[in-house]
Amino acid sequence: MDERITEHARTLVDWSARVERGDDVVVSVGAGAHDLAVAVCAELGARGANVVTTYASGELDRAYLRAHDGEFAASDAERALYEESDVVLRLGGPLNTTAMADVPGETQAARARAHQAAREARLDTRWVSTVHPTRALAQQAGMSFEEYRDFAYDAILRDWESLAAEMARLKAVLDDGSEVRLVTERDVQPSTDLTMSIDGRVAVNSAASVAYDSHNLPSGEVFTAPYATEGEAFFDVPMTLQGRRVRDVWLSFEAGEVVDFSAGTNEDVLADLLDTDPGARRLGELGIGMNRGIDRFTDNVLFDEKMGDTVHLAVGRAYESNFPPGHEDEANDSAVHVDMITDVSSESTIAVDGEVIQRNGRFRWEDGFEAA
Template sequence: MDERVHEHAAVLVDWSARIEAGDDVVIDVDEAAHDLGVAVARKLGERGANVVTTYGSEEIERARLKGHEEGDTGGDEAEPRGFDEDPDHELALFEAADAYLRLGGGRNTTATADVPGEIRQAYARSRRGIREARMETDWVSTVHPTRSLAQQAGMAYEEYREFVYDAVLRDWEALADEMAILKELLDDGETVRIRSEGDGRHRTDLTLSIAGRTAVNSAASVAYDSHNLPSGEVFTAPASADGGIFFDVPMTIEGTRVRNVRLHLEDGEVSDFEAETGEDALASILEIDAGARRVGELGIGMNRGIDRVTDSILFDEKMGGTVHLALGRAYDACLPAGESGNDSAIHTDLIADVSAASTIAIDGEIIQRDGTFRWESGFEDDRRE
């Protein structure tokens, strides 16, 4: 086994999830993440945690959802079976857990591509309580480098493995200190304006209200309210957003490739949208519930170890020189005490490259130009818009 698998497990258990002796931990191990699962289990055993392991598989998920699609409710004609709301046995597992560790790495990244959108939507709605219980734990999601993910990224397996470990095995304390600079600027700010040059639909000019919000220094640890490994972003929950934004980083949504998305927003809600490819998949997401059309997150990528697009949101949204918006659920950590943010069954990210002909400004002061922050070498002195 590659020694870096054990290093990955140590970062996950010690830095990211902060597991302690006696913690009740659920590990969800994807079908091709076996080696990482073994390394994590060993580390948890050394820590003295109590472990329950579940098996994650997109192919099993597809089979179950297709079964509901083809099920028989007992009438004269076969009709799709409904989904029970938050089954007690699964809900209890997460309600009793201290931590949940998701180890991704399947055999087929588009295994559920042929599951109808209405089935996906019904399933997502039926698991709202389970999702909330899981997110109440110290949860962390990561991935093991697999051949399917390498193929999706358009990379050789050995090349992809190097990429993953460059992104995961970082000096997280040093990166946390750098990201704290941006967090402070966002915490003190009232508006963020993102601008990118371009003609027509390719142009971005979006203003977001962030007054009273708390940004999260997402340094790959629950101690920072951060739940992804790798991470390397600073994000907040805008109260509103107005203008247009063009997302030029391709990604897969619900098994469908989506490219070149244009959103127009009014008061934080999508009023118009289009996509060069995958527009139906985007439309399906927006129809899941009322909150799916609203912006739940603004994130700014800062992980320089991620240097290329891989069609994996876990990596791509953290890449330096990008920003992303999430449609749907807002994270409570960003909200003032007592305030409820946008609520939805989804949290779907869309990513824009701002590494060229672009600026990010907070209250009229440019804090990033062409992908370079003002505290980094190469930033131009002019800070005003």
């Protein structure tokens, strides 16, 4: 077994999930993540945790959803499993990244609504999502399998403590700020000019550990929960939603809500997403990528949204970790949380309360930052 798989498992169990003896741990194993699951279970056994494994497959989901009549009931069994768990580890590893492509969007949305209580129970655990490199992911990224493995582990096996210290600088700026303005002005695509309030919110230093209210490995972003959004945004990084490739998404906001939208491809997927529930038309997250170990787009949001020189906005559910104690009920509620990414490496600025903190992908405290 590749030694990096063992190191990945150890990082996940120790740094990310902070597993302790006696913890009840659910390990959700993707169809192609067997080797990582073996390494993770060995690490969990060595720490005296209690383990339940489940199997996750896009092809199983497709078979189930295409045969279903579309009237979904809440899954009490799934909710109870998470309610009795301390930790949930989701090991992604698809064998087919487009397995859900022919499942109607309204069917996927209906199932998401029915499973919202179970999802909330999972989010109340020390949950962490990660991914094991597979040939399907390499194909989606346009890379050889060997090249993709190197890319993935460069992003995952970081000095997370050092990156956390660096990202703390951005967290402090956002915590002290009231308004963020994101602007891109490139001739070959629609411009972005978006203002968002962040007053009263708490930014998360997402350093790949539940100790930082961070639940992805890899991570490497600072995110908050914006509101009162005004303006328009263009997302130039392609993404796969509901098993279908969506490109060139444009959203227009008024009074915090999406009032108009378009997409260059598969616009119907975007429409189904925004129609999931009322909260799906509001932003749940503003995230700024800072993981410079990720150096290219791979059509995998777990990596792409963390890449330095990117900003992502998520429509749908907001995370309670972005709200001070006693204000968690202010979080935008939705059955979905879908990230959309824009490249800010050129002709772009991020300003907080009128002061530019990043220009063309470089923060004001980094070498290469260009003052106005």
